[in-house]
Amino acid sequence: MTARTPKNNAAPQIPPIHGESFLRMSWRVIKAKPTRVIGLVIIVVFALMGIFGPLLYPHNLPINPNAIYAPPSLRYPLGTDFEGTSNLALVITGARYVLFAALMAALFTVVFGTGIGLLSGYLIGTTDTVLMRITDFILTIPGFPLLVVLSTVWNFGQPVAMGFVLGITGWGGLARAVRSQTLSLRERGFIEAARGLGLPGWHIVFFEILPNMGPYIAMNLLVSITGAIYAEVGLFYLGVVPFHVNNWGVMLNLAVFTGGAMESAKALPYLLSPLVAILLLTLGVVLFLDALDEIFNPRLREAA
Amino acid sequence: MNASEPYSAAVGAGITIRNLTVTYHTDRGIFPALKDVSLDIRPQTITGFIGESGSGKTTLAMAIMNAIRTPGLIASGSIYTDGVGDVLKLQGESLRRVHGQHFGFVFQASSNSLNPLKRIGAQLLDLGRSHGIKDPRILLKEARALAERMGMDGDRVLTSYQHELSGGMRQRAGIIFALVLRAKVVILDEPTTALDMLSQQAVLEIIRQIHEERGLTSIIITHDMGVMAEIVQRVVVLYAGRVVEEGPTQDLLQRPRHPYTKGLIDAIPRITGDLAEAKPLAGSPPDLATVPTQGCVFRDRCSLRRPVCDLVEPLAQPAHGDGLVTCHGVNAHD
Amino acid sequence: MIEVKHLVKTYPARGGILKQKPVQAVKGVSFVLPDAGAVAFIGESGCGKTTIGRILTGLESYDSGEVLYDGVNLTRLPSAERREKLRKVQLIQQDPYAALNPSRTIAKTLMAPLALEAKRQQKSKAWMASRAREVLALVGLNPEVVLPKYPHMLSGGQRQRVVIARALTVEPDVLVADEAVSMIDVSLRLGILSLLLELRNKHGIAILFITHDVAAARYVGQDGRVCVIYQGEVVEEGVTDDLIQSPVHPYSQALLSAVPVLRGLEAPGPDRYIPLGEFQQDEGTACRFAPRCRYAEERCRTEKPRTVPYGNGGHRHRCHFPVARRVVAEPLEVNS
Numbered sequence: 010m011t012a013r014t015p016k017n018n019a020a021p022q023i024p025p026i027h028g029e030s031f032l033r034m035s036w037r038v039i040k041a042k043p044t045r046v047i048g049l050v051i052i053v054v055f056a057l058m059g060i061f062g063p064l065l066y067p068h069n070l071p072i073n074p075n076a077i078y079a080p081p082s083l084r085y086p087l088g089t090d091f092e093g094t095s096n097l098a099l100v101i102t103g104a105r106y107v108l109f110a111a112l113m114a115a116l117f118t119v120v121f122g123t124g125i126g127l128l129s130g131y132l133i134g135t136t137d138t139v140l141m142r143i144t145d146f147i148l149t150i151p152g153f154p155l156l157v158v159l160s161t162v163w164n165f166g167q168p169v170a171m172g173f174v175l176g177i178t179g180w181g182g183l184a185r186a187v188r189s190q191t192l193s194l195r196e197r198g199f200i201e202a203a204r205g206l207g208l209p210g211w212h213i214v215f216f217e218i219l220p221n222m223g224p225y226i227a228m229n230l231l232v233s234i235t236g237a238i239y240a241e242v243g244l245f246y247l248g249v250v251p252f253h254v255n256n257w258g259v260m261l262n263l264a265v266f267t268g269g270a271m272e273s274a275k276a277l278p279y280l281l282s283p284l285v286a287i288l289l290l291t292l293g294v295v296l297f298l299d300a301l302d303e304i305f306n307p308r309l310r311e312a313a
Numbered sequence: 314m315n316a317s318e319p320y321s322a323a324v325g326a327g328i329t330i331r332n333l334t335v336t337y338h339t340d341r342g343i344f345p346a347l348k349d350v351s352l353d354i355r356p357q358t359i360t361g362f363i364g365e366s367g368s369g370k371t372t373l374a375m376a377i378m379n380a381i382r383t384p385g386l387i388a389s390g391s392i393y394t395d396g397v398g399d400v401l402k403l404q405g406e407s408l409r410r411v412h413g414q415h416f417g418f419v420f421q422a423s424s425n426s427l428n429p430l431k432r433i434g435a436q437l438l439d440l441g442r443s444h445g446i447k448d449p450r451i452l453l454k455e456a457r458a459l460a461e462r463m464g465m466d467g468d469r470v471l472t473s474y475q476h477e478l479s480g481g482m483r484q485r486a487g488i489i490f491a492l493v494l495r496a497k498v499v500i501l502d503e504p505t506t507a508l509d510m511l512s513q514q515a516v517l518e519i520i521r522q523i524h525e526e527r528g529l530t531s532i533i534i535t536h537d538m539g540v541m542a543e544i545v546q547r548v549v550v551l552y553a554g555r556v557v558e559e560g561p562t563q564d565l566l567q568r569p570r571h572p573y574t575k576g577l578i579d580a581i582p583r584i585t586g587d588l589a590e591a592k593p594l595a596g597s598p599p600d601l602a603t604v605p606t607q608g609c610v611f612r613d614r615c616s617l618r619r620p621v622c623d624l625v626e627p628l629a630q631p632a633h634g635d636g637l638v639t640c641h642g643v644n645a646h647d
Numbered sequence: 648m649i650e651v652k653h654l655v656k657t658y659p660a661r662g663g664i665l666k667q668k669p670v671q672a673v674k675g676v677s678f679v680l681p682d683a684g685a686v687a688f689i690g691e692s693g694c695g696k697t698t699i700g701r702i703l704t705g706l707e708s709y710d711s712g713e714v715l716y717d718g719v720n721l722t723r724l725p726s727a728e729r730r731e732k733l734r735k736v737q738l739i740q741q742d743p744y745a746a747l748n749p750s751r752t753i754a755k756t757l758m759a760p761l762a763l764e765a766k767r768q769q770k771s772k773a774w775m776a777s778r779a780r781e782v783l784a785l786v787g788l789n790p791e792v793v794l795p796k797y798p799h800m801l802s803g804g805q806r807q808r809v810v811i812a813r814a815l816t817v818e819p820d821v822l823v824a825d826e827a828v829s830m831i832d833v834s835l836r837l838g839i840l841s842l843l844l845e846l847r848n849k850h851g852i853a854i855l856f857i858t859h860d861v862a863a864a865r866y867v868g869q870d871g872r873v874c875v876i877y878q879g880e881v882v883e884e885g886v887t888d889d890l891i892q893s894p895v896h897p898y899s900q901a902l903l904s905a906v907p908v909l910r911g912l913e914a915p916g917p918d919r920y921i922p923l924g925e926f927q928q929d930e931g932t933a934c935r936f937a938p939r940c941r942y943a944e945e946r947c948r949t950e951k952p953r954t955v956p957y958g959n960g961g962h963r964h965r966c967h968f969p970v971a972r973r974v975v976a977e978p979l980e981v982n983s
Contacts, residue, residue: 197745198740198742198745198746198747199745199746199747199748201706201738201740202738202740202746202810202813203748203759204706205704205705205706205733205734205736205737205738206734206737206759206760206763206813206814206816206817207730207731207733207734207760207763207817208759208760208763212759216751216755216759217748217751220748220750220751221748221749221750223750305750306750307749307750307797307799308749308797308799365832365834365835366802366803366832464923480692509691509692509859510691510859510860510861510902510905510906511691511859511901511902511905511921511922512691513905513907514904514905514907514921515921515922515923518921518923519923536832536833536834537833537907538833538909539833539906539907539909540907542907542908542909542910542911542912543907543908543910562910562911563910563911564911566909566910566911566912567911567912576834577833577834578909578912580833580834580835580836580837580838581833581837581862581909582836582837582840582860582862582863582865582866583862583909583913583978584861584862584865584891584903584906584975584976585891585892585913585975585976585977585978586978588865588866588869591837591866592837593835593837593838593841594834594835594837594838597802597804597805598802598804598832598834598835
């Protein structure tokens, strides 16, 4: 067994060894396979794009009447749109809305889903019944049509609003899954032992049960991010949500319905730029997912 | 019935193992799960493989059937069994046929070796079909007879799902699966581990009776010396992939030669006599990754350790009449 | 000291389409576990012995009867006080792997209860750390090796020792060991048993030993008492070695007969017998053991036997036809 050897603690009053830190361990797991590193790099690049992207360009992107629907070139690496604006600039500045809304949606999904699932599964009884009826109700709401309807009365200019609506309709499945796992975990010996030792309920829920669902929840977080991206880009593409800001969905919509990218090759770079961005991000998520299981599951992590 | 009872060596299937080495290939390196094992398993006897977890006892049993799966690999050696030849040369269809018709394997009662969604009878028919049994009625009749032989209601067992059977009944159902194709060699993996004492004794008694009636060659894998003492005629003691001692049960129990065997016997809490005589076995079970590659593998837990143990791996020397012991600390002549 | 009087526990019928009958798991069990004493419950799986252990540790409620902890009935106490008392009764479970959280290191597993204890006793973090090392050393483990490990990196015997160490963090008065060694390699069992014996002798911790292995029960509680339980009822009880040497109830005799005989070192008892068949749980006879009993007579099927003393050594049984029989093995003289 090649467990990490504790640093030498000569004096017994030094607190027990905490092993290696979570970050260091995660990095060790990620770098074990190059694909995981690639996944992480892609995710980080997109995250940076979302945070700093709009700062790299003026508020109103420059237009160029002489380079409308220009093909990719040195000056316009991804070509231009109907006004001669660089597609690269559009993809970069448009990332913030898309990614922020998706992150919000995923956070809502995971926090609500996990929280309600844990509570329901741990407390059982009446709480469980009530929470699960609410969950069933949420599960029956068709999220996408609801968004279409809501968009007629609600201004989705703020990504938080978009994220909130996507998240609030999406946590039902996760809550059900977390609940059933909690129900089986609470019967396990170590939970009974924790109760017998007089450990408080919050400790049992958050420190004994929750870590055992770590891989599942982290995976859900990433998968909900990509899911939310598809959903919002879809909404903009369909044009059911008014455009306020530049984003990938708006680009797709304009490329197809205004630029005629389906018929002429001219607007093709305009259509493909956001699509490639989405594909790349999904690829990054998929590559990275593989590392999560090991990060959260000590049995798989046995030092290689 | 005891160990000194004569058996006829000409009938039934004996097994001859020569220089068998099995390695496990993992991320952490290549480890020998069995190293240079040579052993004769006598026909029509009950032989016991005993050892702690990690001793290689299950690996040895699987190797006998040529059923080692990745990451394990049979690196070298030969295993002859009467009527089949070298099992390690078989593959594909002929190997599959040997499993079931020559070798019957009984899984641990605790393991879920039965399909939870199918009735026992349906699973028996599947087994029959995969071995080309033309008439399923003969198979079911045989199974029913076996069930009744073991003190169960045959029809009830065949129409039950696994969860409807108690631990002891499930173990008996496992024995039906192993014997229904009339195997000559039956290998039982920890047949009583998950059972309580009464079921354990009942299952052991049934194994003994059926072994007698059918003239089988039986192999029992266990970590319980008590189970050995009850039923087995010859004991093979394994430690870290080596056979450290082998011999007839009674003689081995009365005069254990290897310090490990002695430790195992001393570690049994006894129902009568002086409790102070029971002594816990020191140290931890062997871990394949940390087993020394040079010298005796048991030396760290050994009371007879001497300098030579660090350098030279001991060779097998005769003991218990026709048995053997592998230890520097015992003199072959005493 | 724990006193249990006429304990009854019934598991309610399961609802749904397939209605099942309510199961009475414990039927009027009484016993006393003195301070630093040992009581063993022996019986087959499903006889109710596990339920008794779970009731004592507060994991399960009971329907009627009384459980007194140092003379106090906890059901009448407010829940905070009850929890406080119950902490002193710790359960050692059968499967040490399930009893440890796979996603937490041994250090974290021990620190959680120690943090509570430190708060209660106003102790420092350093006290917690030294106490964690202390309990591990007490159960025979090397703290520096074990603390940073996850449960899957330890052997079965080491895991069970960690479980015992965790129970010791709350300084218990009673350990309820429910089949605590049955999933551990036989070679390592004696180590755990002698650890339990040491906790009894040196630290005054009483042990309720629940098992199907009479020899293990004898090792931990040779001077204690054994209760043989069959289908929720104690059918025979007495001082350990007395009951082992001269059991009078046929069920005790069957259980004791089932202990493997080390042929060559021991001779089987002259009256040894082992029932081979599998039986229905409840066949409706007055004496529940009658369908499996080789000595049963008509009276056993119609008239329920009551608990009566046998001799005057505190030996009691529940059988119409008690006969002391020698069923356990006897040691042989071996000249090697």
